Amino acid sequence: MAVGTSQDVIKKPGLFQILKDTRYVFWREMLLPLRDPFSLIFSLIQPLVFLGLFGPLLGSAVGAPAFGGQSTLQWFLPGVVVMIALFGTSMTGSNLQYELMTGSYERILATPLSRSSLMIGRALKEWAPLVVQGLLIALACIPFGFVFYPLHVLFGLVILGIFGIGLGALSYALALVSQSKEWIFWAVQQTLLFPLMILSGIMLPVEAGPDWMKTASLFNPLTYLVNAERELFAGNVGTDTLAGLLAAVVSAAVGLFVGVRTTNRNIK
Amino acid sequence: MIHTDKLSKNFVVKKETVEAVKAVNIDVAPGELVAFLGPNGAGKSTTLRMLTTLLRPTSGTATVAGVNVVSDPAGVRARIGYIGQGNGGGHSFRVIDELIMQGRFYGMNTADAKARAEELLKSLDLTDLAKRTVIKLSGGQRRRMDVALGLMHSPRLLFLDEPSTGMDPQNRANLWEHITRMRAEYGTTIVLTTHYMDEADTMSERVIVIDHGQIIADDTAARLKANLAGDLLAVEVAAGSAQDVRGLLGRAAAGGELQENASDGVVRFRLRLPEGARLAPALLKEMNDAGAPAQSLELKPPTLDDVFLELTGRNLREGANR
Incomplete structure (x- = not known):
């Protein structure tokens, strides 16, 4: 008797099941920072340093027109928030690597948890500190002329969370395929991260660069994400926001598809 | 289940x-x-x-x-x-x-x-x-x-x-x-x-x-x-009388291998004997009657390792290599 033929109806988990499982996976992962709060405090210092040291240089290095008439801080802060999200969620797989080496991943794989919840829960754990970080950074910047629109910023963080699920799932898949060769994980993650970041205009406006860079940035989902965050942080909701949300949803769908496929292929 | x-x-x-x-x-x-x-x-x-x-x-x-x-x-x-x-x-x-x-x-x-x-x-x-x-x-x-x-x-x-x-x-x-x-x-x-x-x-x-x-x-x-291995019996007889019991022990091994080592004027026979504990006393008597009394006897119950050896010709610890 053959397996995997069309006659076999394979039971798939429902949406409610995935949400429930995601909550458990997320909580397990959250226990790490909660049991060791120092790591959270430390993670807050980093973006502040970046903002404090890089921001002033940016203002004097690039002419004001490239920022679309906004203040440097108003332009740069959303970029920093995207960057934190990027670094955080792209590391999702690195924590998995330890669990792959011991039997911890296998133990969890043997529980009834749905496969997609394993990566969504983990990705959201990398995203969760961002909510605290993002709000705190925004508050800290108010005295320096930053105008804070709380609801807009919150919506911006949600969009980043959706994108983070996709990136986290890809990172998860990367950890699975680079099993037993950790360096491959880091090599791929770093090699992809920096070009994507620079080509999205996170740190410096792409508008100031050559034409080929501008064209390349159009194919980068991050570009739309950064533009959406900039629009939202400036207190507006418009086409940029919509495009960013769409880019986030597409990234999440692609990431989850690849992630679940890789997980299932690994048990073949 | x-x-x-x-x-x-x-x-x-x-x-x-x-x-x-x-x-x-x-x-x-x-x-x-x-x-x-x-x-x-x-x-x-x-x-x-x-x-x-x-x-x-x-x-x-x-x-x-x-x-x-x-x-x-x-x-x-x-x-x-x-x-x-x-x-x-x-x-x-x-x-x-x-x-x-x-x-x-x-x-x-x-x-x-x-x-x-x-x-x-x-x-x-x-x-x-x-x-x-x-x-x-x-x-x-x-x-x-x-x-x-x-x-x-x-x-x-x-x-x-x-x-x-x-x-x-x-x-x-x-x-x-x-x-x-x-x-x-x-x-x-x-x-x-x-x-x-x-x-x-x-x-x-x-x-x-x-x-x-x-x-x-x-x-x-x-x-x-019990079915696949049987007890492991080792008996020692004086070198001079080994030929008197070789046939006898061979029959007891019932088609199994009869190993033989000679050293210091003593010959040590080893064989598998199903239900060894029950059969050994009679075997000792037969050896006595044949004029080759056992000088020492060792009887070891079988292990699953012996079973595996019997089934595959290999030891469990040798791994799966052919």
């Missing part, structure tokens, strides 16, 4: 297909304690991983706890417990947190999970370590934690993959005490793999011997030993 029909698994290694498990049929009734015994690489773990849905069979079917492993893997996982070869606890997590989360993964509520975790910690002698991070536990402590993780949701069917590998004898005995107690209390069905023949011998009621991906024997340890 378990039923498989021609369950098979092929792996493709460097474009070559390796048949890791070849059409095995296994039936396990509720409450049984079954050991898969075989050398490393025999296909024991691959079989176990298919039954626990961690591997997809290449062909054949398997029903575990009433559920098909291919069409409803999550349903199988919800009904079984699995203790793998590695350590299940995440390195940076606290012992108690991992146990409670494990219970949550199986749908227990927090209060039940907490109560169950505390109960297991107590019975596995881990209560003092509840708030330790896993990385700070010793090897034996981690293995006990693995058992606790596997038992959190009180599964009716428990799979253990090489449960006591790397444990010292005391911890091994300890582990088995817990497993047998749990079985007595809840009637749990247990399937384990092992390459420790003494473990399969003393602990399991039924031994399935696996070699090169096939089941080559399936019976109680006692019957396997």
Whole structure:
């Protein structure tokens, strides 16, 4: 008797099941920072340093027109928030690597948890500190002329969370395929991260660069994400926001598809 | 509890297909304690991983706890417990947190999970370590934690993959005490793999011997030993009278091999003698009557290693290499 033929109806988990499982996976992962709060405090210092040291240089290095008439801080802060999200969620797989080496991943794989919840829960754990970080950074910047629109910023963080699920799932898949060769994980993650970041205009406006860079940035989902965050942080909701949300949803769908496929292929 | 029909698994290694498990049929009734015994690489773990849905069979079917492993893997996982070869606890997590989360993964509520975790910690002698991070536990402590993780949701069917590998004898005995107690209390069905023949011998009621991906024997340890191996008898006679008993001992070996070593004026014969303890006295008398009294005698009951040797011509420890 053959397996995997069309006659076999394979039971798939429902949406409610995935949400429930995601909550458990997320909580397990959250226990790490909660049991060791120092790591959270430390993670807050980093973006502040970046903002404090890089921001002033940016203002004097690039002419004001490239920022679309906004203040440097108003332009740069959303970029920093995207960057934190990027670094955080792209590391999702690195924590998995330890669990792959011991039997911890296998133990969890043997529980009834749905496969997609394993990566969504983990990705959201990398995203969760961002909510605290993002709000705190925004508050800290108010005295320096930053105008804070709380609801807009919150919506911006949600969009980043959706994108983070996709990136986290890809990172998860990367950890699975680079099993037993950790360096491959880091090599791929770093090699992809920096070009994507620079080509999205996170740190410096792409508008100031050559034409080929501008064209390349159009194919980068991050570009739309950064533009959406900039629009939202400036207190507006418009086409940029919509495009960013769409880019986030597409990234999440692609990431989850690849992630679940890789997980299932690994048990073949 | 378990039923498989021609369950098979092929792996493709460097474009070559390796048949890791070849059409095995296994039936396990509720409450049984079954050991898969075989050398490393025999296909024991691959079989176990298919039954626990961690591997997809290449062909054949398997029903575990009433559920098909291919069409409803999550349903199988919800009904079984699995203790793998590695350590299940995440390195940076606290012992108690991992146990409670494990219970949550199986749908227990927090209060039940907490109560169950505390109960297991107590019975596995881990209560003092509840708030330790896993990385700070010793090897034996981690293995006990693995058992606790596997038992959190009180599964009716428990799979253990090489449960006591790397444990010292005391911890091994300890582990088995817990497993047998749990079985007595809840009637749990247990399937384990092992390459420790003494473990399969003393602990399991039924031994399935696996070699090169096939089941080559399936019976109680006692019957396997009695039918396939027989006791090992060694007798020594004076060198001068060896020829008087050679024929006699050859007949006693009943077609088996009669080994012979001579040293210091003594000849040592070795043979397999089924029901040796019963037959040895008569044999000694016959030797006496033949004019070659035994100077010494050694009678060793058979082990499962002897059974494996008899079945495959290889020693269990030699591994699966042809």
